[in-house]
Amino acid sequence: MFRSYLTIALRNLARSKAFSIINILGLALGLAASMLILLWVRDEWSYDRFHQHSGQLYKVYGAAFVEGKIDGSYGTPPLLYGELKRRIPDIVAATPHSWNEQHTFQVGDKIFKESGAHAGPDFFRMFSFPLLEGTAGDALNSPESIAISRKMAVHFFGSPEAAIGKTIRYENTKDLVVKAVYEDMPVRTMFQDDFVLNWETFLDENNGWARDITNFGPETFIMLRPDAHPAAVDAKLLHFMDPYLDKKAIPMTMGMQPLRDVYLHGQFEAGKPAGGRIAYVHLFSLVAAFILLIACINFMNLTTARSVRRMKEIGVRKVIGAVRGALIRQFMGEAILIALLSGGVAFLLVVLTLPAFNELTRKQVSLPYQHVLFWTALVGMILLTGIVSGSYPALVLSKFQPIKVLKGASPGGTWLRKTLVVFQFTLSIVLIIATILVSRQIRFLEQTNLGYDRENLVYIPLEGNLKTKLKLFQQEAQEIPGVIAMTGMSNDPTNIANGTSGLKWTGKDPDAKIQFSWASVGYDFVSTLRLQMRYGRDFDKSLPSDSTGYIINEAALAKIGYKDPIGQPLTFWRKPGRIIGVVRDFHFQSLHEPIKPMVIHLDTLSQLTVALIRIRAGQTGDAIKGLERLCKSLNPAFPFNYRFSDEEYVRQYRSEEVVGHLALGFAALAIFISCLGLLGLSVFTAQQRMKEISIRKVLGAGLFNLFALLTKDFLLLVVIAFLIAAPVAWWAIHRWLEQFSYRTEVSWWIFALAGILALLIALVTISYQTLRAAAARPAQRLRTE
Structure with a gap:
C-alpha cells in the first residue's frame, strides 16, 4: 500500500513539473527562513544560561x-x-x-x-x-x-x-x-x-x-x-x-x-525590568510563523485549485471501493513527501546562507549538528508543515462524490482560495510597511542634528602621560596641520549617563529632588563640539574665576527657573559658583532617551578621560598621522588609540540596524513566496478559462479587455489585503516607535507606497501568463474542447 501511494505521488509530481517546483520552492523558502529565525531566537535565549548556578544568580x-x-x-x-x-x-x-x-x-x-x-x-x-x-x-x-x-x-x-x-x-x-x-x-x-x-x-x-x-x-x-x-x-x-x-x-x-x-529584558518601565530584546524575539518568532504559514497557504491553494485535474482519478478510486480514510492518507502522504523534499532543499539553503546571515546579524550562530534535539525539532517542523499544508486539500479532495466527480462537477473552494490569498498579501504588506518605517527611523537616527557637530570629531583616551601632560599635549596637537580645536571631557559626548541631585540655587524648593546629568570638561569645550550658546560664553583661560563657573543646558535652565541666568549663583557638589553660559540642548545619550537637565563644570585634569579633537574636513589622514606621532613621543608606554565620533554614535543603534536589515530580507521573502502562489493560481485560472477567453476573442474582445478580465480579480484581492494590513501595520509600528523619545513621522504616503508596490508586484507576477492566455489562438483551443 505504501509503495502504491509513493508511486502515485511521484507520478503526480513528475506530471505537473511547474506546479511541483512552485510548491517545493515555496515551502523550502518558508522552511529555510523559519529555520534561520529560530536559530537566531535560540541564540538570543541562550545568553547566560550555561552557568552551573544559573538558577541562583541574580x-x-x-x-x-x-x-x-x-x-x-x-x-x-x-x-x-x-x-x-x-x-x-x-x-x-x-x-x-x-x-x-x-x-x-x-x-x-x-x-x-x-x-x-x-x-x-x-x-x-x-x-x-x-x-x-x-x-x-x-x-x-x-x-x-x-x-x-x-x-x-x-x-x-x-x-x-x-x-x-x-x-x-x-x-x-x-x-x-x-x-x-x-x-x-x-x-x-x-x-x-x-x-x-x-x-x-x-x-x-x-x-x-x-x-x-x-x-x-x-x-x-x-x-x-x-x-x-x-x-x-x-x-x-x-x-x-x-x-x-x-x-x-x-x-x-x-x-x-x-x-x-x-539580556532579553534589559529595559525598564516604572522602575522595573520589563522589555528589551525580548520584543525582537517575539517579533521575529511571529515573522517565522507568518512566512511558514504563507508557504503552507501556497500549497493549499495550488493543491485545491489543481484538484480538478484529479477529480476523475478520485471518482474512479471511490467507485472501485476506496474509502475516504485511504484517500486522506494518500493526499497527506503526498503533502508530507513534498514537505520532506522541501525540507532537504531548505536545509541546504540554510547551510549556504548561514555565513551571510551571521554577518548581517553580527552573531556566530551555527547549526548544532551534534544535538539530537535539533534534528528532532527539525524533522518535527518539516512533518508539521506537511500536515498543516496538506490537511485541508486532503479533506476537500477526499469528500468528492463519485457521481458528481465523473460528471465533471467543479470542486469548488474558490472563496477559500481567495481568502487565503488575501491573508498572504495582508502579511506581506504589513512587512513592507514595517520595513519602510524601520528604515526611515534608522535614517532619522543617523541624520538627526544632535546639537553638536559629530563629523570630523576624534576621541583619544587620556591615559598615562597624556593626562599628566595635558596642557603640552593640547598645545602641540593644535600645531598639527588639520587640527582645528581640542578639549577634554569626562565622558564621550554620546554616553553621559551619570547623574546627581547635588545642585542648589536661589529659590530652589527644599523638598524638590531633581536629577541632573553632569560632565567635567576642559577649555574650548563649546567651540570644539560646535555647540550653540543661548546665553553667555564658554570657559575662558584668562579668567581664573571660571574655575567655579558653570555652563548649563536649556533643560537645566527650565528646571532652575532663572529668568536672567548669567551670573546667577549655582552650587554643585557643595562647590558654590555662578552660571557663565547656557548652551542649547544637545543629545548626550541615544535618541531612546529625552534630553535631560545638565550641568557642565571646568576640570583641567583629574576627571578628564578623553580628548575631543576637531579635524578639518579633507585632512583627516594627515591629522591622524600627526596625532599618532605626538602621542608616541609623549606617551611611549601606551599604544595609540582613537575613535571617530560619528562611528561611536551609529554604534548605539546596531540593534535597530539589524532589525531593519532582517525586516527588509523577510519582507522580500514573504512577497516572493506569496507571488509564487499567485503565479500558480494565475496559471491555473488562465487554463480553466481558456474556452471562455477563446469565445470572447471570437466575439471581438481585444487583448486589453481580456487582460483586464483576467487580472481584476487578483488585483481586487490585493486591494482588500491592503485595507486590512494598513491599520495593523500602523498599530505595530507605533508600538515599536514608542521606545524612542525622538522618532520619524509616520506619513500617509508610506502606506500608499506599500499598497502601490504590492499591486505592481502582483501585476508583474501574473502579467506574463495572463497575456499569454489572452493572446492564444481561439480556433485551436475551441477545437480541443
Missing part, C-alpha cells in the same frame, strides 16, 4: 523616585555587595562588576590594549567561566591579583601555563600578578572581559566617590542559597538602602532580576 537593580516618576537602572553603589552579604544571610556570594573598558598592559616589550573589568573575590565562584590555571578562590583575592583570558595569556606569555604567577604591568603604574587564567568568555554572555581585576583596584583609581555607599555606578550580582526563596530576598531588597540615605536624598528602592533574563 542582578540587582535600583529605582529612584524623581519628580513624580520612577527611573530604574542597573547602577548600584560600589560597596553594596559587601553590605548585601552581611545583612541578608540568604545571599551566599556577591560581586560588583565595573564597566567594560580598555586598559593598557605590558610584559617586556609587548604592549597591548585589552578590554576588561573589575570584580569582587566571589566572581569566579559565582560564574562558570572555566579556569585553565589557578583556582576560583585565589583568582581575585588581593589588590595585586589579576585573572586573564586564554587569548590574553597567549598574547603576552605564549600559553596559559606560562602566564600563571607572572607579573604584568598595568597602565604603566602598577605591577599585578596573574593568579588565574580562564577560558575565553563565550559570545553568549553579558560579560566580555579579557581580564578581571580585583575590586580594590577600581576603588583606588581616582574613584573616591565609590567609597560612599550613597553613590551609584557599577553593577552588582548576587548568588542565593539553593534553598532560599527569591521572593523573600527581593522583599528585603526593597528598602535595603533606607538606613544609608538621609531625609534629603532621592527615595530609592532595590530589586533583583534572574541573570538569565537580563
